[in-house]
Amino acid sequence: MEGPRRLLAHELPALGKLVDNVFMNGTDGAMNRAFSTLFNAANTDNLIVFSDDGRIVSHVGRTERWVSLGGCTVRVGCVGAVATDDAYRGQGLASKLLFQACAEGMAAGVDLFMISGGRGLYRRAGATEVGLDYRATVELAAARDLVLASVAIRPFEDGDLPIWMAAYQQKLAHYVRPSEDWECAVQTRICQTFDADFLTITNAGVPCGYVVCRVSEEDWLCHIMEYAGDARLVAAALAQVAERHDAHALRLVIPGTDPILFAYLERAGIALEPVHSSGTLLIVNFQQLIDRLRPWFATRAGLDAAERLDVQRDGDRFVFICGDASVELENLAAATEFLFGHHERNRPSGVFAKMFPAPTLRYGLSFI
Ligand SMILES: CC(C)(COP(=O)(O)OP(=O)(O)OC[C@H]1O[C@@H](n2cnc3c(N)ncnc32)[C@H](O)[C@@H]1OP(=O)(O)O)[C@@H](O)C(=O)NCCC(=O)NCCS
Structure with a gap:
């Protein structure tokens, strides 16, 4: 078994075989047609895989795009077509690929992942639904x-x-x-x-x-x-x-x-x-995201509050601080819900209710 590693361009047909089998009943080329911005030679660095004896057996793919959230430009990895060959499931392969994708995305300047799914694989990493x-x-x-x-x-x-x-x-x-x-x-x-x-x-x-x-x-x-x-x-x-x-x-x-x-x-x-908004969100670089969203916070709560907003991490916990106000959230998912809004949980109050929620996205034509 080889991986986690990036796909090589000549392995695109082998990856096609895996994802067509998992998602399209084996219809040859169907995933490639449906996701041509994901499965193409220019994007292979974002396709993380395990291979075994020349076959691609597990895959976590993403495209990376800029998005505008209330005028703030944020880098998003759109994660999808996550698949493991039947015979290789339950060995932690997809979990390892997701972990690797987070590390590589963060190194490339990505702020958050938008994931077209909400299973344990993603939630264990801290992904959650957000948006109102x-x-x-x-x-x-x-x-x-x-x-x-x-x-x-x-x-x-x-x-x-x-x-x-x-x-x-x-x-x-x-x-x-x-x-x-x-x-x-x-x-x-x-x-x-x-x-x-x-x-x-x-x-x-x-x-x-x-x-x-x-x-x-x-x-x-x-x-x-x-x-x-x-x-x-x-x-x-x-x-x-x-x-x-x-x-x-x-x-x-x-x-x-x-x-x-x-x-x-x-x-x-x-x-x-x-x-909620599309998919689940997994923030891969919290501090950078907060910095990139500061102009939005200023439009909502004023320049002074936006500058004073600080988010500190203490183990799993996140503490949002703004002047005298502070709120502690138990983990990454709760902090993500607080920041981007959730209909039932972790609703902000006081100065944080002015700043949050930050705007969220719907996939529309950009679905991965
Ligand atoms: C989803 C899929 C990619 C998982 O691949 P995998 O390589 O078997 O993934 P892992 O071995 O890392 O995890 C599989 C299961 O093992 C268990 N597991 C793995 N790590 C675990 C951990 N640290 N703690 C507890 N359970 C764990 C979980 O039950 C997990 O399933 P979950 O995501 O429902 O929680 C694979 O089942 C698949 O291809 N399914 C069909 C396509 C699909 O549904 N894709 C996802 C679209 S959202």
């Missing part, structure tokens, strides 16, 4: 109440990409997507491993936003996987999106960072159910 998002189920009749005569939808056209990029970048929390990520998404029309419908929203004929959606065969609802644009115009487009897919209702998650769409839907009487 809300899931809306919008019946077609309710969506029709939000219609505006000037708003329409049409399939994505090549010339729309700059509008999509501009609309997306206006979100309070967003990936700073390299053009390759956008091009890959609009060429494959795959979102979160599913074939998806890419629709441009127009207002008086002018492109101004978009939705990416699919109808799920599990519930026959039209799921909006990513949207961007002025909240009122997005709300006005929902009925046409549902009608286009013969769906009686839509499902979408309103991030905690989008209080305007939240308010329109709430005012329309639509039920909003608390959910």
Whole structure:
């Protein structure tokens, strides 16, 4: 057995075999198609593996991207396609790979991992759900109440990409997507491993936003996987999106960072159910993350408080200090929930309630 080590470019087909077997019933090349930003020669340094006799038997992969959280640029490792060959499970291989990925990510300047899963493997390392998002189920009749005569939808056209990029970048929390990520998404029309419908929203004929959606065969609802644009115009487009897919209702998650769409839907009487943001978060460099988020803390609680915020680590415990105020959290997961928000646990008070939660992300087209 060899590892943990980085994948070599010529081993991409061998890795493909492992992940296609584990996730895609052995359909050759399916994972590569669904995750082409992850499984490509330029990203092999971020694919950590064990091999045995020429076969890849365990894998923890990530892409590394900048994200903007409330205007602060933070480095995120998006971890996914975590797999161990059946015959090698339960020997601690994936745990060792995750540990190695954390060390290498930290050395490369990563602040946190966003992981598409929540099993013990990740939780033992300190990953947890965070974020104060809300899931809306919008019946077609309710969506029709939000219609505006000037708003329409049409399939994505090549010339729309700059509008999509501009609309997306206006979100309070967003990936700073390299053009390759956008091009890959609009060429494959795959979102979160599913074939998806890419629709441009127009207002008086002018492109101004978009939705990416699919109808799920599990519930026959039209799921909006990513949207961007002025909240009122997005709300006005929902009925046409549902009608286009013969769906009686839509499902979408309103991030905690989008209080305007939240308010329109709430005012329309639509039920909003608390959910967390995408995946689980594992902070790999707490101190650096706090420093990178200081401009956000300043917008929320003032320059003085943002400068005085200090986080000290004492064994497993984290102590947040700001002037006279201090709060102790029992471990990394609790500290992460305190910082990024959790619907039930570790809610901040006093000066910390002003600063936190820091904005959280939804995967959308950047799912790994
Ligand atoms: C998930 C998967 C990658 C784990 O691979 P692995 O090499 O067997 O992982 P490990 O040996 O490190 O851990 C396996 C189990 O051993 C036990 N274990 C390992 N280390 C442990 C520890 N320190 N303490 C307690 N239990 C431990 C746990 O039960 C763990 O399962 P958990 O993640 O549900 O808690 C593998 O089962 C797999 O490929 N599953 C199918 C694909 C999948 O679900 N991927 C994850 C998507 S989120």
